[in-house]
Amino acid sequence: MTTVPHGASAPKRDPQALVAKPIFDWFFVVGVLAMVALYVRSLMFTPPDALQGVAQKIYYIHIPAWLASYTAVGITALTSIVYLWLHDERADRLSEASAEIGLVFLTGGLSTGMFWGRVIWGAWWVWWDMRLTLTLFLWFVVAAYLVLRGAIEDEAMRARYSAVLAILAALLIPFIHLSVYLFSAGMHPMPIVLQPGKAKLSPQMLVTFLFGFVAFELFCVALIRARYRYGVKRDMLAALEIAGDTR
Amino acid sequence: MSELRAPGTLRAAWLLARKDLTIEFRTRTAFFSAIVFAVLALCIFYFAWDESIVQPSALAPGVLWVVLTFSALLGLQRSFALEEHDRGIDALLVSPVSREAIYLGKAIGNLLFLSAVQVVTIPALAVFYNVPMGHEWLVVTGVVLLAMIGIVAVGTLFSAMAVNTRLAELLLPMLSLPFFVPVLMSAAQISARVLAGRPLAEAAGYMKILIGFDVVFIIACTLAFSFTLEE
Numbered sequence: 434m435t436t437v438p439h440g441a442s443a444p445k446r447d448p449q450a451l452v453a454k455p456i457f458d459w460f461f462v463v464g465v466l467a468m469v470a471l472y473v474r475s476l477m478f479t480p481p482d483a484l485q486g487v488a489q490k491i492y493y494i495h496i497p498a499w500l501a502s503y504t505a506v507g508i509t510a511l512t513s514i515v516y517l518w519l520h521d522e523r524a525d526r527l528s529e530a531s532a533e534i535g536l537v538f539l540t541g542g543l544s545t546g547m548f549w550g551r552v553i554w555g556a557w558w559v560w561w562d563m564r565l566t567l568t569l570f571l572w573f574v575v576a577a578y579l580v581l582r583g584a585i586e587d588e589a590m591r592a593r594y595s596a597v598l599a600i601l602a603a604l605l606i607p608f609i610h611l612s613v614y615l616f617s618a619g620m621h622p623m624p625i626v627l628q629p630g631k632a633k634l635s636p637q638m639l640v641t642f643l644f645g646f647v648a649f650e651l652f653c654v655a656l657i658r659a660r661y662r663y664g665v666k667r668d669m670l671a672a673l674e675i676a677g678d679t680r
Numbered sequence: 681m682s683e684l685r686a687p688g689t690l691r692a693a694w695l696l697a698r699k700d701l702t703i704e705f706r707t708r709t710a711f712f713s714a715i716v717f718a719v720l721a722l723c724i725f726y727f728a729w730d731e732s733i734v735q736p737s738a739l740a741p742g743v744l745w746v747v748l749t750f751s752a753l754l755g756l757q758r759s760f761a762l763e764e765h766d767r768g769i770d771a772l773l774v775s776p777v778s779r780e781a782i783y784l785g786k787a788i789g790n791l792l793f794l795s796a797v798q799v800v801t802i803p804a805l806a807v808f809y810n811v812p813m814g815h816e817w818l819v820v821t822g823v824v825l826l827a828m829i830g831i832v833a834v835g836t837l838f839s840a841m842a843v844n845t846r847l848a849e850l851l852l853p854m855l856s857l858p859f860f861v862p863v864l865m866s867a868a869q870i871s872a873r874v875l876a877g878r879p880l881a882e883a884a885g886y887m888k889i890l891i892g893f894d895v896v897f898i899i900a901c902t903l904a905f906s907f908t909l910e911e
Binding site: 517570573574576577580581584585586590593594596597598600601602604605608609611612613615616 | 834837841844845846847851854855857858859861862865866869885886889892893896897900901904907908
């Protein structure tokens with residue numbers, strides 16, 4: 434193999450140092466601080482729910498995690514379309530990064546939901562809840578996406594195959610949603626925030642809740658950025674190793 | 681030009697499907713093993729439940745869909761693995777047929793293969809599980825056909841992708857099964873209701889999902905197929 438792999442542009446000066454250079458990521462620090470602030474605020478400065486008690490506090494993590502995972506998975510679907518259209522390896526790397534982070538947040542959303550379900554519903558898992566089942570299958574699709582990526586060595590083929598899978602998965606989700614909707618009556622708490630005429634959250638709860646969304650979105654983007662940078666460096670290193678072998 | 685090409689694509693697809701079926705007909709290894717697997721699985725699943733609590737005929741729809749799914753995966757696995765041998769896929773790619781024709785040909789071949797397996801499996805299910813053979817089986821056969829179209833549409837594409845990876849045999853079920861969820865869920869719910877003697881109208885929503893899935897994924901996978909081939 435003498436060709437530079439797809440995706441790794443030949444590094445210009447002192448590539449070894451470029452790969453090894455440590456990076457201070459202010460965005461990541463802000464994301465982590467926002468998460469810490471969210472935990473402190475939701476545990477210590479937000480009153481417990483009148484009916485659910487302390488168990489309700491998991492909402493401040495569970496729902497933002499769910500939203501962050503959908504953001505990440507949405508980025509994967511969009512960048513996959515961009516890749517098939519422009520064949521830009523940056524789009525592929527971003528798909529890879531956001532899929533992996535999406536899986537992390539999906540796992541977080543599912544596991545926090547299970548703890549809450551154990552306390553409030555009395556069961557770790559129920560099949561008749563639409564959102565639970567839908568999220569579980571989304572988890573499997575994202576896992577399959579990452580396994581597919583790991584099973585292909587050729588960069589261009591890996592990028593094309595995974596983009597095709599991501600786009601088909603985006604078409605699949607509405608179908609799973611519909612069939613699960615028909616299957617299950619659903620007992621999931623429905624949103625009451627920002628809906629006129631419904632019961633209101635107390636102002637303290639609302640602030641914590643909205644802050645949770647901001648903190649999780651920031652943290653999610655920070656993780657995707659970090660994972661993306663890892664992908665860039667990994668590909669640079671692979672290019673260097675190949676250049677070293679052929680020298 | 682497109683008016684002239686359209687029948688060409690379908691004709692090429694049919695020729696390709698016939699090629700695959702001829703190979704299968706001459707060797708008969710995959711067909712025979714798929715049938716033995718399906719009937720064997722039917723018999724083994726009978727013992728997975730307590731007969732005194734659950735009626736065998738109540739189990740039949742569930743067993744039907746489990747067995748159909750796995751016999752479909754067996755057939756799909758073989759579909760493109762056949763072309764890897766002696767790099768038959770290269771010959772297909774240099775032949776003057778469109779990429780869409782290759783996909784459709786493979787899909788038609790897979791559909792006929794799977795249908796042939798079901799021709800044996802479904803009567804075997806009715807016999808072993810004591811399901812009365814009434815007119816509701818006509819509906820179930822229609823549902824099986826619709827489900828197989830959806831399964832084959834997605835599975836043929838993933839079969840083409842999986843053969844080029846390191847995990848070929850393992851990857852196909854991992855990729856395909858999540859995509860089979862809406863198909864299997866709808867088809868199983870419809871057939872369970874129909875075999876229990878309830879009206880088909882009760883499952884109209886599931887029927888719409890099944891038909892919608894078939895239409896969307898035949899189009900999407902036909903378009904996506906050219907991306908899975910080496911350029």
